[in-house]
Amino acid sequence: MEIGIAIAVLCVVLGGVVAQWFAWRLRLPAIVLLFATGLILGPGLRIIQPSHVLGPMMQPLVGLCVAIIVFEGGLALDLRELRAAGEGVLRLTVIALPLNWVLGSAAAHWIGGLAIGPSLLFGAIVTVTGPTVVLPLLRHTRLRKRPAAFLRWEAILNDPVGAILATLVLQVLLFRAKSGYGTLAIGAVVAKLVVSVGISAAVGFALALGVRRLFTRDLLPETLKTPILLAFALSAYAVCNCIMEGAGLVASTAFGLALANLHVTGLGELRRFKESLVVLIVSCLFIVLTSDLDRAVLAHLSWPILGLTLAVLFVVRPVAIALSTLFSGLSWQERALSGWIAPRGIVAAAVAGVAGLRLEEAGYPTAQLVMPAVFAVIAATMVLHGFSLAPLARRLRLTLSDTPGFAIVGATPWTTGLSRVLNAAGMPTLLVDTYPGALSEARETGVPVLQGELISNHGSEALMERPVDYLLAATPDPMYNGLVCARLAPELGRERVFQLSPGAYRLDLHRGISREMRGKVFGREDFDFDLFERLWKAGWRFSVEAPDDAPETGADGQRHAIRLMLLRANGALAISSPEDTEKPLSRPGDRAVMMRALDSAVA
Secondary structure, three states: OHHHHHHHHHHHHHHHHHHHHHHHHHOOOHHHHHHHHHHHHHHHOOOOOHHHHHHHHHHHHHHHHHHHHHHHHHHOOOHHHHHHOHHHHHHHHHHHHHHHHHHHHHHHHHOOOOOHHHHHHHHHHOOOOOHHHHHHHHHOOOEOHHHHHHHHHHHHHHHHHHHHHHHHHHHHHHHHHHHOOOHHHHHHHHHHHHHHHHHHHHHHHHHHHHHHHHHHOOOOOHHHHHHHHHHHHHHHHHHHHHHOOOHHHHHHHHHHHHHHHOOOOOOHHHHHHHHHHHHHHHHHHHHHHHHOOOHHHHHOOOHHHHHHHHHHHHHHHHHHHHHHOOOOOOOHHHHHHHHHOOOOOHHHHHHHHHHHHHHHHOOOOOHHHHHHHHHHHHHHHHHHHHHHHHHHHHHOOOEOOOOOOEEEEOOOHHHHHHHHHHHHOOOOEEEEEOOHHHHHHHHHOOOOEEEOOOOOHHHHHHHHOOOOOEEEEOOOOHHHHHHHHHHHHHHHOHHHEEEOEOOHHHHHHHHOOOHHHOOEEOOOOOOEHHHHHHHHHOOEEEEEEOOOOOOOEOOOOOEOEEEEEEEOOOOOEEOOOOOOOOOOOOOOOOEEEEEEEOOOOOO
16 A cells, blocks of 8 residues: 555655656646546556545645645736736636536537536536636746736636535535425525625635734744744635635635735745646646546547537637627737637636536436546646637737747846847847936937836836846846846856856856856856946947857957847747856857957057
8 A cells, every 4th residue: 555655655746746847848738748647557558546645634635635726826916917807817717617507508508418417517627717727837838918808717716616506506406306396496506606605705805814814913933934834825725615615716716816915014925836836736637636546437438528628619719808808908819819729727627626526326317427428628728729819819829929038127228229239139138227318318229128126116117017038137236236146046047147257256146146146147257237338338238149169369368349148049048147056058040248348449
């Protein structure tokens, strides 16, 4: 038994991380590889069977993991974003969800051949567009802010609501099977639904207010802040789930949403930790639920199920979105994207596995088809939507630039000149400064600019809305440069944030500072602010040209050019640093960004 559990844990955890790494390297949707890994390990090779290993503990553990996921999703919901895209979010959650339920149920009955009861349950389950699938897709797709907000808010809010709707339908159907009628039960169950949702939301907000009080009054040590938040999220889920199945997800979501919008201090470490935790949880859950599929479920896949899947993909969702967004402020491109992208994920699979079995035990005909029908929709949407989101969004012009962007912090004459040359060479470059006067020259010459303080939440959020992948902090203050790099490293990656050298005589002291508190040194040890300032005043200018491996100093020993970076043929940047063991070498098709003396001036 212990060996079986060890093998299952090894396959699930290691398989999930390896699948995520391959997806990152190959630029593929991670959910597709996770789904395939689960099918291979479970129904394919039968290496792991989670329900046999975990037994009755499997469903509660899955529920607790989903609670952490929706809590993390709630932390990402900013009400300022809702105000900017409020109409679209309201229509996608309040109007589109019941339309999806009605149309999905009709398709299940008339196309899939399910009886009315199982059809209603199927329609309720597939209203859920899970954050476990949508959020990872959004991280790998450079969508514009508004369409990304539509998909994110819909997935996070519809997830608990759809789960409760499925529970409501299941309870009505079970009551009808037991008593012979269900009409009288509907009012009572709907009342219980409203009350449970209200109580769960209140519990989540009350916990958030309590956390704010604990944090602001310094009643918790730093080491307990992250554990107490996770404990509260799980406790809210467990307690409210006792009121009604699925209500715990509302409490966890409300807890995260309230924390994010009450602006509770001390959440920075939690945000970075929970992102890594959620990636691991999502990876494991996908493999667990997919590998737990029985071959008998796959045997129920048939032409009517295939027809139902196609109807959900190409009729139910597009029609529901088209009707719910009529006469709205959404553009046709945003409506088209929302009408197509609706991947179902872990919550749909977990609910279908339990609800379908209970309905079958109650004696409903065709109830055994609920799980394979939901599974077919999950598989189809994950694969088709996972691969099509990025190209469709590009075709509809709803993405930011695919070319990696470069941000330069600190507007001076030489950084303005560098930004202008890089933009002209096809490298999207953004010049950032807090002083509007420093940005005037760049703005007049067509260089994209951002006025803001990047170490503030508002400034860093404004930067993340731009297509920025690399950053160079180039102000005269080395300490401020390091602070900017430390603030943005978790978002951009520590290997992509650079700062000017503090000067050769202070470099040893600079290297003594942890990399978590600063950026990589840009270029060479002598590439400090004074050097570029002096060269610019002496007449040196920037250019982009074919790489030249010739020495940058002449026969007289004087420097006549310096190479700053390489623009790779695939659009990436190659920036050298004295902290790297190897200097990036030029490849065919690369271009070099140089700073050269245009006259007889030398350094």
